[in-house]
Amino acid sequence: MGSLVQKPLVVFIMGATGTGKSRLSVDIAAEYSGEIINCDKMQVYKGLDIVTNKIQEHEMKGVKHHLLGEFDPNSDFTALDFCNRALMVIEKLVGSGKLPVIVGGSNSFIEALVEDPCFRSKYECRFLWIDVCLPVLFSHVHQRVDLMVDAGLVDEVRAVFDPMADYGRGISKSIGVPELKEYFQAERNKAVDQETARNLLQAAISDIKANTCKLITCQLSKIYRLKEELKWPICRVDATAVFQKQGKEAENAWEEQVLKPCLRKINW
Structure with a gap:
């Protein structure tokens, strides 16, 4: 043999x-x-x-x-x-x-x-x-988003912001991009006061955190499927x-x- x-x-x-x-x-x-x-x-x-x-x-x-x-x-x-x-x-x-x-x-x-x-x-x-x-991971990613904001996340997205972007294609699908659209539109149009703009930004950051947690849940579901169904x-x-x-x-x-x-x- x-x-x-x-x-x-x-x-x-x-x-x-x-x-x-x-x-x-x-x-x-x-x-x-x-x-x-x-x-x-x-x-x-x-x-x-x-x-x-x-x-x-x-x-x-x-x-x-x-x-x-x-x-x-x-x-x-x-x-x-x-x-x-x-x-x-x-x-x-x-x-x-x-x-x-x-x-x-x-x-x-x-x-x-x-x-x-x-x-x-x-x-x-x-x-x-x-x-x-x-619970530990969700807390960690919330803190990580805050650190990403401190590191310049908002400015990074602002630099490439396109109000006509296709948020279903390419890097524009990334969590952290579509969530900031309303804030940047208001900022660009100067249609709101500073307090409202701050509120829009905080809402966007909260959405980034929530959507990251949703992504985590989705990722885990797929891993369980690969492990349990596909063996x-x-x-x-x-x-x-x-x-x-x-x-x-x-x-x-x-x-x-x-x-x-x-x-x-x-x-x-």
Whole structure:
């Protein structure tokens, strides 16, 4: 009998927005000399780095990222586009002995790739789902939106605001863009006083927080479907403790309760 040929491994980092997927992907890629393929359907576009919460260069720790901020923000980058691009990158990485690490919250992109016959015939998958208790996660994303506003989110969107934009296409679909439309229209038309403008802005920020929480619920529903209905062997890792601690204790929780279990699961 001939020995079975082991398929090359591809790692998927899944989870809702705000759970630490980017950090985990960098830690894993750094451990295994891998490279990262972004599968967040808004982060594939150029621009709006704050709104789409793209990983910052210092957070990459020298790990190369693919399909991140590469495409025309007014184009419509589809799941099929992602599959075609990702397959090319994966083949190149595997050919050079590197571990492909795919990360992002767009589970429709992930599903399209994993269910692609070409992909399934060539590669073995590890699915790591980093999860956080919802009340803790909701509180965290509310704080994160405030930090994004402090970092310049409103000015970033204002710079590209188009009252005639198609909010169903390209990067304009990003949470944080359509919510600000009414505020910018009032600001541009000078149709309201300062207090009303402030109220419109606060309402927009509240809507961004609420819509982010809705997105989280949707993302989790899709992960449960992939796990329960399609029977994907998804390994859930609970990162709640990391978000409940601070400083050194949070770092220790990340190392012991998130990173080490994930590295054991990959065992590359």
